[in-house]
Amino acid sequence: MTLITHNMLFSNIKGVNNDFPLRIEVEKVVEKEVGFNPDFLRNMFAKIEWKAIADASKVLGYAELPEEIEPSMLESQEFLRKFHHAFLELHLEEGALVCPETGSKFPVNKGIPNMLLLEPMITYSSWSYSSPLQIMLYHMYLPNSCRRC
Numbered sequence: 001m002t003l004i005t006h007n008m009l010f011s012n013i014k015g016v017n018n019d020f021p022l023r024i025e026v027e028k029v030v031e032k033e034v035g036f037n038p039d040f041l042r043n044m045f046a047k048i049e050w051k052a053i054a055d056a057s058k059v060l061g062y063a064e065l066p067e068e069i070e071p072s073m074l075e076s077q078e079f080l081r082k083f084h085h086a087f088l089e090l091h092l093e094e095g096a097l098v099c100p101e102t103g104s105k106f107p108v109n110k111g112i113p114n115m116l117l118l119e120p121m122i123t124y125s126s127w128s129y130s131s132p133l134q135i136m137l138y139h140m141y142l143p144n145s146c147r148r149c
Contacts, residue, residue: 001092001113003056007048011099012117018101021052024059027094034088038080041087045074057086
């Protein structure tokens with residue numbers, strides 16, 4: 001799981017107000033080379049939460065990102081390469097994502113975060129903010145005896 005993915009995930013547990021960013025527990029991190037595209041990074045910058053990226057990169061063992069940045073830094077090739085490495089090349093291969101409010105853990109196995117929730121944990125009122133894939137997978141993996149539909 002890359003930090004681009006981490007930056008888009010949040011806890012969807014019933015009653016949770018503090019749902020982002022999910023804390024990372026690391027068991028294994030791998031680096032995978034990805035083509036450098038400065039325009040992609042500049043465009044993505046407006047869509048991300050910088051502090052979450054900087055903090056998460058430190059947890060993954062990469063402390064090269066500044067805590068705060070200014071828009072002028074997006075013109076620096078050196079900064080963009082560091083951003084690129086943290087954002088796209090560091091992969092949480094094994095570990096967990098942890099809800100900042102409840103401490104509930106979502107395992108990450110083979111780089112894939114499992115964000116499925118048990119039925120009592122789902123916040124039905126916030127489904128409009130949930131990933132449609134999350135909802136579909138939740139219903140696919142319910143045992144037939146538990147299905148309501």
